[in-house]
Amino acid sequence: MTNFSIGFVSSIVIHTLLFLFLTIDLTxxxxxxxxxxxxxxxxxxxxEEIKTITSMPQKAIKKLEPTVQSLLEVNEILNxxxxxxxxxxxxxADITAxxxxxxxxxxxxxxxxxxxxxxSVWKKPPLINQDIQVEITINLAPSGEILSFKLLNSSKNKVxxxxxxxxxxxxxxxxxxxxxxxxxxxxxxxxxxxVFKSMGN
Amino acid sequence: xxxxxxxxxxLSPLSESKLKIEITQGSETLPKIAIVPFQNExxxxxxxxxxxxxxxMTLFGEFNSIKKTEMLSYPNSEENFFYRDWxxxxxxxxxxGRVDNTDLTNLDINYLVFDIGLKKIILKGDIxxxxxxxxxxxxxxxxxxYQSITGLDGVFNTKLAYILNPNKNSYKIYIxxxxxxxxxxxxxxxxxxxxxxxxxxxxxxxxxxFERGYPEIYIQDxxxxxxxxxxxxxxxxSAPVWSPDSKYIAFVMSMSGNPxxxxxxxxxxxxxxxxxxxxxxxxxxxxxxxxxxxxxSNRSGSPQIYELIVSxxxxxxxxxxxxxxxxxxxFPNGKDIVLVHGNDGVFHIATKNLKSRFINxxxxxxxxxxxxxxxxxxIIIYATxxxxxxxxxxxxxxxxxxxxxxxxxGSVRxxxxxxLAN
Amino acid sequence: xxxxxxxxxxxxxxxxxxxxxxxxxxxxxxxxxxESDVYVSAEKLDINLSDKIxxxxxxxxxxxxxxxxxxxxxxxxxxxxxxxxxxxxxxxGTREYNLALGEKxxxxxxxxxxxxxxxxxxxxxxxxxxxxxxELGSDESSWKENRRVxxxxx
Numbered sequence: 001m002t003n004f005s006i007g008f009v010s011s012i013v014i015h016t017l018l019f020l021f022l023t024i025d026l027t028x029x030x031x032x033x034x035x036x037x038x039x040x041x042x043x044x045x046x047x048e049e050i051k052t053i054t055s056m057p058q059k060a061i062k063k064l065e066p067t068v069q070s071l072l073e074v075n076e077i078l079n080x081x082x083x084x085x086x087x088x089x090x091x092x093a094d095i096t097a098x099x100x101x102x103x104x105x106x107x108x109x110x111x112x113x114x115x116x117x118x119x120s121v122w123k124k125p126p127l128i129n130q131d132i133q134v135e136i137t138i139n140l141a142p143s144g145e146i147l148s149f150k151l152l153n154s155s156k157n158k159v160x161x162x163x164x165x166x167x168x169x170x171x172x173x174x175x176x177x178x179x180x181x182x183x184x185x186x187x188x189x190x191x192x193x194x195v196f197k198s199m200g201n
Numbered sequence: 202x203x204x205x206x207x208x209x210x211x212l213s214p215l216s217e218s219k220l221k222i223e224i225t226q227g228s229e230t231l232p233k234i235a236i237v238p239f240q241n242e243x244x245x246x247x248x249x250x251x252x253x254x255x256x257x258m259t260l261f262g263e264f265n266s267i268k269k270t271e272m273l274s275y276p277n278s279e280e281n282f283f284y285r286d287w288x289x290x291x292x293x294x295x296x297x298g299r300v301d302n303t304d305l306t307n308l309d310i311n312y313l314v315f316d317i318g319l320k321k322i323i324l325k326g327d328i329x330x331x332x333x334x335x336x337x338x339x340x341x342x343x344x345x346x347y348q349s350i351t352g353l354d355g356v357f358n359t360k361l362a363y364i365l366n367p368n369k370n371s372y373k374i375y376i377x378x379x380x381x382x383x384x385x386x387x388x389x390x391x392x393x394x395x396x397x398x399x400x401x402x403x404x405x406x407x408x409x410x411f412e413r414g415y416p417e418i419y420i421q422d423x424x425x426x427x428x429x430x431x432x433x434x435x436x437x438x439s440a441p442v443w444s445p446d447s448k449y450i451a452f453v454m455s456m457s458g459n460p461x462x463x464x465x466x467x468x469x470x471x472x473x474x475x476x477x478x479x480x481x482x483x484x485x486x487x488x489x490x491x492x493x494x495x496x497x498s499n500r501s502g503s504p505q506i507y508e509l510i511v512s513x514x515x516x517x518x519x520x521x522x523x524x525x526x527x528x529x530x531x532f533p534n535g536k537d538i539v540l541v542h543g544n545d546g547v548f549h550i551a552t553k554n555l556k557s558r559f560i561n562x563x564x565x566x567x568x569x570x571x572x573x574x575x576x577x578x579x580i581i582i583y584a585t586x587x588x589x590x591x592x593x594x595x596x597x598x599x600x601x602x603x604x605x606x607x608x609x610x611g612s613v614r615x616x617x618x619x620x621l622a623n
Numbered sequence: 624x625x626x627x628x629x630x631x632x633x634x635x636x637x638x639x640x641x642x643x644x645x646x647x648x649x650x651x652x653x654x655x656x657x658e659s660d661v662y663v664s665a666e667k668l669d670i671n672l673s674d675k676i677x678x679x680x681x682x683x684x685x686x687x688x689x690x691x692x693x694x695x696x697x698x699x700x701x702x703x704x705x706x707x708x709x710x711x712x713x714x715x716g717t718r719e720y721n722l723a724l725g726e727k728x729x730x731x732x733x734x735x736x737x738x739x740x741x742x743x744x745x746x747x748x749x750x751x752x753x754x755x756x757x758e759l760g761s762d763e764s765s766w767k768e769n770r771r772v773x774x775x776x777x
Contacts, residue, residue, distance in 0.1 A: 124227030166318025
C-alpha cells in the first residue's frame with residue numbers, strides 16, 4: 001500500500017516536473033520568437049515621422065538618429081554581424097533622402113538584411129579571376145518561408161551555381177520580411193531574384 | 202569593393218520588373234568538410250585513409266574539418282547516409298568510403314562525396330592500389346574530392362623544389378611532396394645553388410650552380426640523377442625557366458656585364474637572343490601558352506616588369522607604380538601575374554591584372570620573395586624571413602587562409618611548385 | 624524576356640543529379656640525387672688595404688669615396704697576375720635581379736680600374752648576388768656591409 005502511494009505520488013511529481021519543463025521550454029521558445037519579430041515593428045512605425053520631416057531636413061537628421069539606432073538593434077537581434085561604416089552611411093543617406101518613399105525605405109532595409117543573411121551562409125567557391133553570375137528566383141511566403149526557388153540564369157559553372165543553390169537551401173527562411181506591410185511584400189518579395197556574383201579576385 | 206557591393210543594390214519597386222538582390226561577398230567562414238572513417242580502413246596500416254584525406258583537404262586552410270568524435274554517424278554507403286546528421290553539424294561536404302581487400306596487399310576503395318546544402322552526391326569514385334601506396338591513394342582521393350567541390354584541379358600530388366642553405370658554404374636542392382613530406386636531396390654543393398625550374402613533364406629540373414666558380418645552368422634528370430650544364434658562350438648564366446611546351450629554356454646570359462634574356466632550344470641546342478639593352482634584363486617567366494615572357498628590367502631606372510612577345514620581340518611595360526617590381530610569374534589564366542612589389546624598402550608579394558594598373562599586395566611580412574603559384578592558380582607559396590631564418594609561407598588567393606611550411610634547419614628559399622602530374 | 628521564361632521553364636534543380644564518376648590506379652616513383660663538386664682555389668696576394676667597395680641600395684655606381692679607395696689599389700693591380708672582382712648585394716629585392724646587380728657593381732669597378740690603366744684581360748668578374756652575405760641580420764647595418772665588391776689580387 002505504501003509502496004503504491006509512494007509510486008503514485010512520485011509519478012505525479014515527475015509528471016508535473018515534466019509538464020513544467022516542457023511548457024517552460026515552449027514559453028521560452030515562443031518568447032524568443034516574439035522578441036525576434038517585435039523589434040522590426042518598432043522600426044516600421046518610424047518612417048511616418050520621416051514624411052513630416054521632409055520639409056525641414058536639418059531637424060530631420062537629428063530626429064532620425066534613433067531610427068538608425070533601432071535599425072542597428074534589429075541587426076543585433078537578428079544575430080547579424082554589425083553593419084560596417086559604409087553600410088551605416090548608406091542607410092543614413094537612404095533614410096534622410098527626402099525623395100524616397102516609405103515603401104522604398106522599408107524595402108531597402110529588407111534588402112540590406114537579406115543580403116547580409118545570404119552573404120553569411122554563402123560559401124563562395126574559389127574562382128580565379130572570373131566575372132560570372134548566377135540568378136535564382138525565390139518564391140516567399142509572408143511568413144518568411146522560402147516556398148520554392150529555381151535556377152533562372154546559370155553561370156555556366158556548375159560549382160558556382162551549386163554554391164548559390166546550397167546557400168539558399170541552407171536558409172529555408174527569411175524572417176526579414178515578417179513585419180513588412182503586406183502590400184509591399186506582395187509587390188517586392190512574393191517573388192524576387194537573387195543574383196550571386198563573382199567579380200574576380 | 203565594399204562600396205561597390207552597396208552600390209549594386211538595385212531597387213525597383215515601382216517598375217514592373219522583379220526585385221533583384223545582388224550577393225557578392227559570401228561568407229567569411231571556411232566551408233566545413235567531414236571525412237568519415239572509411240569502412241575496413243583500419244586494416245590498411247598505421248595511418249588511415251580518412252585521416253590522410255582530411256590532412257590533405259585542410260592542408261592549405263581551404264576547409265575546416267570536423268573531428269571524427271563529433272560526427273553523429275559513420276555512414277559507409279549511400280543507403281545509410283542521412284543528410285540531416287550533417288546539416289545539424291553545419292557541415293557543407295562529406296566524404297565517405299569503403300575499403301575492399303581483394304587479397305592481402307591489393308586494396309579496392311570506393312568513395313562518395315556529398316554536397317549537404319544541395320542534398321546530392323557530387324562524386325562517385327573508385328581507386329585500386331597497393332597497401333604501401335596508401336599516401337598516394339589518399340592524395341588521388343583528395344584531388345578528386347577537391348575537384349568535385351571547388352571545380353579546380355586538386356594539387357595534393359604536386360611537388361615542391363627548393364633551395365636549403367643549412368649554413369655558410371653549404372647549399373642543397375631538395376624536392377618534397379607539397380605537404381613537406383618525402384624530402385629528397387637532389388644535389389648539394391659548397392657553392393650557391395639558385396633558381397630551380399621544373400620541366401612540364403616533371404621529369405627534369407633546371408637550376409643554377411656556382412660549383413665551377415661561376416653561375417651555370419644545369420639540367421638534372423630526376424629519375425636517373427644525371428646532370429649536365431647548358432653550353433653557352435657566356436660566363437654568367439642564370440634564371441632558367443622551362444617553357445610549358447617543353448621546347449625551350451629561357452634564361453639570362455651576361456656578355457661583358459650586360460645581362461639579357463636568351464632562349465635555349467632544347468632540340469637543336471641553339472641559343473637565340475631575345476632582349477638587347479645595356480641595363481639589367483632578368484627573371485624571365487613563360488606565359489601558359491609559351492608565346493610570351495615576363496621579365497624584370499631596370500631600363501627605366503628602377504626594376505619594373507615587362508612583357509615580351511617571343512615571335513616578334515615586341516616589348517611592353519607592365520608595371521607603372523612603385524619603385525621595385527620584380528620576378529613576376531603568370532597565373533594559369535595568362536591574364537594575371539604575381540610579382541615582388543617593393544616600396545620604401547618593404548617587399549611584399551603582389552598580384553596584378555595585365556590590363557589594369559592596380560597592384561594588389563597580398564602578403565604582410567617585409568622581406569617576401571620568390572612567389573610560386575599552384576597549378577590550379579589558387580595558392581601561392583613564397584619565401585620570407587624571420588630574424589636570420591628563411592622559411593616558406595603561403596596563402597590562398599581569396600585571402601581566407603595563410604600558412605607557413607615546417608621550418609627546417611637553416612634557411613629555405615626559392616620554392617618552385619611543380620606542374621600537375623599527367 | 625522570352626528567353627528568360629524559357630530558361631525558367633527548362634531550369635532544373637534537384638532534378639538532374641550530375642554526379643561525376645571516376646576511376647583511378649596508383650603508380651609511384653622515386654627521385655635520384657646527384658653529387659659532384661669542384662672547388663677552385665688559388666694563392667691570394669696579401670695587401671694591407673680594405674678589399675671591399677660599398678654601394679647604395681639598388682645602385683651600381685661608384686661613390687667618390689669608393690673611387691678614392693680603388694685608386695689606392697692601382698699600383699698593386701698593375702703588378703698583379705690576376706684580379707678577381709666579386710659583386711654582392713644585400714638581401715632586399717629579388718635574388719636573380721640581385722645576381723645581375725652584383726655583376727653590374729663588379730663591372731663598374733672593373734671599368735674604373737681599366738680607366739686607371741689596369742689591363743682588362745687579367746680582370747675576372749663574378750657576381751654572387753645576395754647568396755653570400757657577410758652579415759645575416761635584416762637591418763641597415765648588416766645590409767650596408769653586404770652591398771659590396773670584393774677585390775682579390777693574385
